[in-house]
Amino acid sequence: MERIGELLRQWRRHRRLSQLDLAIAADVSARHVSLVETGKSNPSADMVLRLADQLDVPLRDRNRLLLAAGFAPRYTERPLDDGALSAARDAVARVLRAHEPYPALVFDRRWNIVMTNRAVDPFFADVAPDLLRPPNLVRLGLDPRGLAPLVVNLADVRAVFRARITRQLAAAPDPELTALYDELLAPGADEPPSRSIESDVLIPMIIRMGGRELRLFSTITTFGTPLDITLDEVAIESYYPADTETAAYFTTPDTA
Structure with a gap:
């Protein structure tokens, strides 16, 4: 005990x-x-x-x-589709829809994707089916059977994932998240270095889709002062175009 x-x-x-x-x-x-x-x-x-x-x-x-300490738990944990969380889930769904035509998704503390908007679907079209049961954002982004072949700056994306999960583990240790880090993010001797970008405000993710290179950056949204464990641990990641060409890809009919 x-x-x-x-x-x-x-x-x-x-x-x-x-x-x-x-x-x-x-x-x-x-x-x-x-x-x-x-x-x-x-x-x-x-x-x-x-x-x-x-x-x-x-x-x-x-x-x-x-x-x-001998007391009953104070915080509940319910699935996001539980009736008690309907207001929160509806709010998340509205955020996802409002972000269209740009991609947005919701993931939990172990980076498992629990909700997406329609703009995400084309990116998952050619992903190996087993990677979608359930979809994990880190695994999808770095696995050769996932999005990795489409990511032009894969070393940069891996470095961003590594930094984010390192901070997450520093805040709250988690064995399963540590295992995910060791599987996909532990630095290898033959890993190419991520490029140094001194003049940019942020590092975009560059994805090759439909013969174009899409440059995207993202923001993270979380619930303020949640009292439910599920809401405490989910985050909405919203992707935005980093240039006019990428914006045109999503907003011009029949291109996205």
């Missing part, structure tokens, strides 16, 4: 905070933090959540902390 003190210590060390740092942030005494971590004091559910908030612990792991 997990101990609340040990779990809190792990999160505090992961955030590189001292007991005093955490105590000041949570407005409690350093002695109390020490007593909780050593198991000499049993924190209340409110104290567990107070410390978790200062440690920026994800909702999924806050439930784990509560269980370790």
